[in-house]
Amino acid sequence: MDGVFDEVLAGLAGCDASETLALAARLARLTARLEGLTVHTHVHLARQRPPNPAAGEAGEPYSSVAADELAAELGQSPRTMSSRLATAWDIAHDLPVALADLAAGLLDHTRLAALHGLTVCLTARQRAFVEATMLAGSRLASPPQWRRKIHRLVARLDPDAAAKRRRRAHTERRVAIDALDDGMACLTAVLSAEDSQAIYDRINQIARTDARTDGDSRSIDARRADVLAALLLGNRREHVTVELQVIACVGTLASLDENPAELVGYGPIPASVGRALAADAHWRRVLTDPETGTVLDLGHRRVPTPALARLVRHQQTRCVFPGCGMPATHADLDHTVAHTHGGRTALDNLGLLCRRHHRAKHRRDGWRLDQLQPGVFTWTSPTGRTYRVDSTSDEEGGRPADNTHSRPTSNSAFG
Numbered sequence: 001m002d003g004v005f006d007e008v009l010a011g012l013a014g015c016d017a018s019e020t021l022a023l024a025a026r027l028a029r030l031t032a033r034l035e036g037l038t039v040h041t042h043v044h045l046a047r048q049r050p051p052n053p054a055a056g057e058a059g060e061p062y063s064s065v066a067a068d069e070l071a072a073e074l075g076q077s078p079r080t081m082s083s084r085l086a087t088a089w090d091i092a093h094d095l096p097v098a099l100a101d102l103a104a105g106l107l108d109h110t111r112l113a114a115l116h117g118l119t120v121c122l123t124a125r126q127r128a129f130v131e132a133t134m135l136a137g138s139r140l141a142s143p144p145q146w147r148r149k150i151h152r153l154v155a156r157l158d159p160d161a162a163a164k165r166r167r168r169a170h171t172e173r174r175v176a177i178d179a180l181d182d183g184m185a186c187l188t189a190v191l192s193a194e195d196s197q198a199i200y201d202r203i204n205q206i207a208r209t210d211a212r213t214d215g216d217s218r219s220i221d222a223r224r225a226d227v228l229a230a231l232l233l234g235n236r237r238e239h240v241t242v243e244l245q246v247i248a249c250v251g252t253l254a255s256l257d258e259n260p261a262e263l264v265g266y267g268p269i270p271a272s273v274g275r276a277l278a279a280d281a282h283w284r285r286v287l288t289d290p291e292t293g294t295v296l297d298l299g300h301r302r303v304p305t306p307a308l309a310r311l312v313r314h315q316q317t318r319c320v321f322p323g324c325g326m327p328a329t330h331a332d333l334d335h336t337v338a339h340t341h342g343g344r345t346a347l348d349n350l351g352l353l354c355r356r357h358h359r360a361k362h363r364r365d366g367w368r369l370d371q372l373q374p375g376v377f378t379w380t381s382p383t384g385r386t387y388r389v390d391s392t393s394d395e396e397g398g399r400p401a402d403n404t405h406s407r408p409t410s411n412s413a414f415g
């Protein structure tokens with residue numbers, strides 16, 4: 001297969017426009033075929049990983065081990081692979097004809113995803129009817145047209161569908177944070193449309209009136225952003241009840257150097273921002289020795305965690321499963337070698353694991369975890385593949401989201 005790809009790439013320069021268009025169409029069909037093959041492959045793996053009732057998976061169609069294996073092997077986050085696997089499973093079982101069309105290159109993945117997403121609330125029989133009707137007709141000129149036709153069919157079959165979809169979507173409301181460059185981050189909230197609109201209107205009103213002072217050069221966008229932060233945090237920092245951890249060198253805090261500080265859970269921030277946060281007694285301050293990086297002082301705050309636990313959370317910052325981004329505040333401290341098996345409560349035997357990967361480690365059909373040196377782990381998958389995770393490496397900047405170049409390094413049997 002790789003040889004064919006190389007040959008086509010080499011021959012591309014000799015194609016005229018008409019041939020190039022024909023090739024683009026052919027590639028689109030092949031892409032669909034590959035997507036179909038991928039769905040079949042994921043489902044096949046899930047079938048080989050039956051649910052483990054002892055791990056609380058009774059009633060599930062397959063074990064969560066499958067998604068973790070795919071995530072580690074493909075370098076994706078476990079959450080992403082869980083949702084992709086669930087979609088693949090659903091498509092294979094409820095929309096088998098559409099999947100066959102995808103695998104044959106007769107239907108593209110965007111249209112199949114629409115067919116899947118818009119019919120989730122229907123019964124299996126209604127779904128089969130929509131599937132058959134849509135596949136019998138033309139593929140229409142564009143995905144939006146395709147979606148509109150599905151919407152009309154669904155509305156006719158199940159007038160309550162819109163209400164059901166709204167209820168379902170509403171259970172998935174959420175707030176999320178994603179790191180951006182330059183010391184910024186994006187805070188997202190997925191809310192009901194009416195809550196979202198009301199919140200936006202309120203922010204907008206305040207930004208246009210109250211927040212406006214003479215000589216204010218901020219844009220309206222910046223004023224809205226400031227109003228949002230002020231409303232949620234309280235206008236005065238004393239009202240903040242969250243605890244942010246800032247790590248900075250002694251020299252940086254004393255303004256002797258401009259080494260970047262670190263906001264735990266986010267990553268490097270400019271020295272000046274680190275100083276401003278650390279100067280505020282309500283943020284936790286962590287001093288590090290600039291030569292060795294050794295933690296000198298972890299500051300003193302209300303939660304009486306043992307110093308060791310803080311040290312582990314400070315060094316690892318996130319769940320140490322390949323690609324898992326769960327932050328330290330939501331992760332458990334796990335003895336890599338169980339305490340009952342003689343494992344010590346020490347820096348080289350403690351690891352941060354989120355609930356899911358804590359469970360994955362402890363189940364007998366699951367993963368094995370070894371800690372080679374403090375903060376450096378090897379995960380061995382159920383198929384015997386191994387993945388190295390270094391939570392201490394400078395390259396990661398303390399953000400395991402980008403940290404796991406996890407190529408399999410051995411295929412020895414898992415014993």
Ligand SMILES: [Zn+2]
Nearest residue numbers: 319324354357
């Ligand atoms: Zn995890």
